[in-house]
Amino acid sequence: MTDEHSILELLPGYALGCLDPEDERRVKSHLSGCATCRRELAGFERVTDLLSASVPAAEPPAGLEDRIAANLHSGGSRRRVSWSPVLYAAAAVFILALLAGNLLQWTGVIRRGPTDASRLLTVMLKGTNGAPDAYGTVVLDPADLAGVLAVTGLRRLDAEHQYQLWLIRGAERRSAGVFSVDPGGYGSLLLTVPADFRDFRAIGISIEPAGGSKAPTGEKVMGGTI
């Protein structure tokens, strides 16, 4: 089978976007030098576009138009980044740490009077490739075995799923609770920290069935080192 013939066989899949990476690379590399294949591809891209156009329309939810308009007025972006990404990330984490620390105070989790900030342990969390915009902080009070999580930038999940926080120690994953985020991607969680938490080395957040799992089953979206 000539190379052009084998490429022609792959063009329908390329138009759909369903080729495996190595096939996609082959086709992409070939197309730039083959007008015949580009013409063939155009025909299959037309089919793909017609498939999209043939899907029945559905009435959008009430208020969606206004939410879009509001988003445009706020700059068309959930984050208006006028600083450098590093500076923005540092500011976001700092603000979250403040919020997390204050949340411990106001929820009465700290039972032994005013918090000595120096005893609090702060763990910064960053999003994985699955949640590149996510940032978070866990603030732990070793004296009260309590903690709080504050996150931003996570995608809202459907009703069947929640985020779950895990304390990680070697191969062990111990659940510290489940939470959801609001439409703005913000979420928080009050933690009960195990007495041996200092033996744990990392924290992770994954997507799990609503109510949580006994062990991580879904995609990891955030992590940090204790």
Next chain:
Amino acid sequence: MSSSDESDAAVVVRIARGDRDAVRVLYHRYAGLVFGLATRVLGDSALAEDVAQDVFVNVWKKAGTYRADRATVSTWLMRIARNRAIDVVRRVRPSERRATSAWDDLESASDPAPGPSDDAARDQCREEVRAAVTALPPDQRRALSLAFFKGLTHREISSLLGEPLGTVKTRIRDAMRKLRGEISEECAP
């Protein structure tokens, strides 16, 4: 010129110049199709709503990159919608990627929220495409559905269905060739 007379391309030009009202015009014309496609891909109206919002915000941000010689506005929009919905279903709803019922009801499907016009030719074309998809052999339609709606690759479909990779490639290729042959040349996306 009333908004109903204005071409889609002219609306996008206005958007590129910063006219937020022009986004509403495009929304009124295409939100139903965008939301419908996102719902079929994701199987969840809340996520589909997020995707629809992302699509129109994306249009606002990237209107200046639209090229009329490459695609119609509707095609451009629906490509953004499909790509975005597949991104989301890959990350957020991996179990939904195994659902293959997305085309089962196409034969009797009606449009509660009609598309941008009551153009008889466009409606005729949509019916033609639906009939062609419905006429595909079930195994071809299923493989095509997994690729088109769920963004699965050949290898992922092969693994999911427990069928040889070559068989899956052939089914998708044959399905697309059949559709290309069945749908009349006059049909435009």
